[in-house]
Amino acid sequence: MLSIIEEWKEDHNHMNNTLRYLFLILFKFGMDTTILYICWHRLHTFFPSLCGLSIVLADAVMLLAMTMVWFLSPLKSPVSVCFLLAHFSTVFSMLPLPMLGLGLLDYLFHDRCLANQRPVNMLLRNTAMTLLVWLVAAVYSYETTRSSQREIEYFGGLKALVCEVQESGTVNVFVISLLIVTICALLPHYTSIPAWYRRANRLADQRDKPPHIQKSDLLRNTGGQDAQEDAAAKTLVETTQQPPSLCVSFMLGFASVWLPYLFISVIFVLLGLGIPAYIVVNLLWMECTNSLLVGVVFWLKSAESGQYNRLPDNICMWRTYLHLSRGTRVCQENFKTTKWNPSEGPMNTVSHQFDQVV
Structure with missing residues (x-):
């Protein structure tokens, strides 16, 4: 997708959109900070929790960099607006898949690691893994991203200076698939x-x-x-x-919290409203992913060790819905x-x- 940096007509002055992007990033930073404040008491040494904290820190860095570019003006700034938007979008687009995979592994093997490691060691290990994910994404962005601007012309003589930024296909597939699975699991039981x-x-x-x-x-x-x-x-x-089955009960608990978020996200995708990766990969998506991972591990561990109660209950009250399925x-x-x-x-x-x- 293309981000419009400047717009102008032949006989008119240029319109710079740097301030609009600055307000957009400021809005995302405020939203993520608010969610972090609400969920602060649920932060643990688990990998997904540290990933959520790192996203807020990355938002702060991006906001600071955009403020510097806007304050210094394009002529004095060491980097351009296109450079920041292109590289940050590439970095954020690389995060969802490794965060999903490593977060699931961290929850699955938490029982075994708990017997051999102290909480401080687990915190250091997961912090190192989080930094490694960001480092790999940054190196990939440095090697592949081209932050060159190009000029295009619209109808009516309107010209624009645009920059190519990345969307997050993983997040789009994630929300669409999760909404379809949730609806298919709950629709046969809508009366109950x-x-x-x-x-x-x-x-x-x-x-x-x-x-x-x-x-x-x-x-x-x-x-x-x-x-x-x-x-x-x-x-x-x-x-x-008749109590619900364990799978249906967990889908019910997940849908009670995250169904509005999934609906809104899917509507944006279906309408073709392109949202760059540095916006769509936020703490709201991270908390939704965290809830899903905890629920999946609760479901997998319930048959192996009964009531699996060493993971954080998160915001979906998995223990309550596990108890609901037992009637x-x-x-x-x-x-x-x-x-x-x-x-x-x-x-x-x-x-x-x-x-x-x-």
Whole structure:
């Protein structure tokens, strides 16, 4: 695709678009910084998390370089706008595939590495891998990218100075394929999806609640409370008689968060709205990829070692949807019941603990 650096007509002054590109990069940097702030408590020593952090740092470097070019003007700047756009687009277009592959391997072999390495060593290893990916992409860009500008002419005598930049075909194929797989997996179960969502929300709320202890001064209301809890539990069981399979449950959890992002991305691709790689490879795509990788590993490890709970839960609540596929009753989790014996006093009995199975 071509980026328009300048536009002019024969009898008019040139219009420089450097400031527009600067605002575009500033918008991306602000969006990525906001997402990083929201997801900061979920950052770990895993490779995908460090890749997301490196994307924000690369945005800052690109923003600083574009600001310098705009401030110094093309005559005084050591590099041109075309040089920055062309090279950064090539570098960003090279990132998605190795980040996907190495991120999946890092999650798959995390159990084995955890027994042999300390967290500091894992952090250093994944940091070195992240730097290596960026270094290889930069070397490839240096060897293959040509940042020469050329002049073209539109209809009506409008001329433009353009620069060739790269799109990210990997991201486009990724979002289209993922949307198709998600729709095909959930469409046959569309009638049960609302009930499954309600059940998953109840499981998530129940997991966050502290254990409930029934005290003796509230025993006068136990009859009405028990009736209400039994009615709610009965209604929930009736609306969700058949729990989803593990694959469908995970696709449901993924779609509940990332389906709007996939729809918007696919619409941009189908409309032919070319977006350069230095914009489309952002932290929003990185978090979507991270959620997918964690879900895939949860799905693969569930048959091998049961409840796989050493990976970060991310933002899709994979443990909740894993529990949903097993059909556990909501009224049984994370509750501590109290039996009252008039002669002996209260006697506590602990029921199934949600956090132990989730």
